Amino acid sequence: MNTPGEIREPFERLIGEMRPKLHRYCARMTGSVIDGEDVLQEALTKAFEALPNAGPIANPEGWLFRIAHNAALDFLRRRSREKAFSDEDPDMIVDPTNPTVDRQAAAAGLHTFMRLPVAQRSSIIMMDVLGYSLQEISAMLDASIPAVKAALHRGRHRLRHLADEPDDRPVPRLSGAERLLLDAYIDRFNARDFDAVRDMLADEVRLELVARTRLNGRKDVATYFHNYSQVKDWHFVPGFVEDRPAVLVRDSDDPAARPSYFILLAWQDGKLLTVRDFRHARYATDGADLLVL
16 A cells, blocks of 8 residues: 555656646636636645545546646636536537647737636637647546537637737736835845845745745745845846736846746735745746736
8 A cells, every 4th residue: 555655756746747737727717827826726735635535546637637627617716607618519520730720829818818718718728728639628627529629619719809809908007106115125136135125024924935835924034035145047127917016037147038937026014015936936927918117
């Protein structure tokens, strides 16, 4: 009989390998790389909780995607009570290897995916973005193959129309007070004045180093800044991630490159209350709507 550790260790390795792909799915299902990470973490928690009683898992990858899919549906139901799969149009024919459609889907922004119904969205992500077959999608999403075909047909047709529509979303803006706090944090960080950065922390500050660890309180969070002081591969700039104020992080050797990851900050009464750093979850920038100020 395998011990809990013998079961858990290979499962953790599998998750490490699959995490970017699972996030890519969750982000496109929720329309947000940030919400996608929340859903992914919820799904992984559920998977670890179910693992001891799951018995032999013939297809661990499919099992994980099923859990991630259900977690994404739960998130969407909480947000909008959107309808999921139905088996309408069972004889719909779909070409599963259309390269033009594949490119359209892979290039579509996250906000575009959100304009598709859930069934269409999940099927297109699975096939045209992640490359799974009809049979694999049917098993992972617990939907019939005709239902998947119908969802792909309608979703691809809708994507073609959406690709021609202009993006008329308003440009996000920061208040004067928010910009002052963000700029002060970034300026002090770039100057490597970490004592000044620590002075900005609330006593109850919470930090999440995504995919690695969580720390609470000024004393524990102080180690985070020490670790940053030991490396030189970063340069901070102010910006937005999906309309949320953020620190965008560029490679210090290539300041003109697209930011490689981002950090979300939240303030309370002028003090830094939460830090959510995606340094070890750079997969989250895939498809992210980033705007440098």
